[in-house]
Amino acid sequence: MDDIDRAILRELQTDGRIAYSDLGPKVGLSASAARQRLQRLLDSKTVQVVGVTDPMAMGGQAMALLGIGVDGDPRSVADTLAERPEVVYSVLTSGGFDLFAEVVAPGPKALLDFVNDVVRPIEGVREIRSFPYFGIHTHRFLWDVG
Numbered sequence: 550m551d552d553i554d555r556a557i558l559r560e561l562q563t564d565g566r567i568a569y570s571d572l573g574p575k576v577g578l579s580a581s582a583a584r585q586r587l588q589r590l591l592d593s594k595t596v597q598v599v600g601v602t603d604p605m606a607m608g609g610q611a612m613a614l615l616g617i618g619v620d621g622d623p624r625s626v627a628d629t630l631a632e633r634p635e636v637v638y639s640v641l642t643s644g645g646f647d648l649f650a651e652v653v654a655p656g657p658k659a660l661l662d663f664v665n666d667v668v669r670p671i672e673g674v675r676e677i678r679s680f681p682y683f684g685i686h687t688h689r690f691l692w693d694v695g
Contacts, residue, residue: 550595553577557586558596565598611660611681612637612653615668616646618676623647629671635663646678657681 556576560567567575573583590596619626627639630650639650650668654660660681668677 554590610656613660613679613681615650615652616678617648617674619647619673620675621673626671626673
């Protein structure tokens with residue numbers, strides 16, 4: 550991946566539906582060269598183009614990142630959480646928590662109920678630290694591509 554590939558990715562993170570006729574000049578290429586570059590990245594599976602929903606725009610009004618400590622294998626807890634529609638993602642860690650889960654709920658009470666009534670009773674869960682963020686309407690996923 551070179552600087553032009555990274556520039557293409559930065560533009561796509563800003564506007565995933567950008568036309569090649571707009572993309573090319575922004576990255577110093579013609580439209581057809583930009584299309585070929587992106588196609589090469591897609592074909593090599595270096596890049597995937599996917600739709601990402603904004604949980605807040607879909608009715609959620611309360612979100613939180615849950616840091617979860619687990620006795621035993623955290624993969625079973627992560628698998629259980631992954632089955633829940635409230636869970637945006639879960640990820641195993643090797644830090645202070647065994648896993649993190651991002652959850653979305655219709656409001657603060659529903660978020661509290663989810664933590665207490667769904668997450669706490671899962672076998673192996675020993676600790677939950679909640680990092681809530683309410684009313685955030687700009688949920689974007691951007692990664693530094695260099």
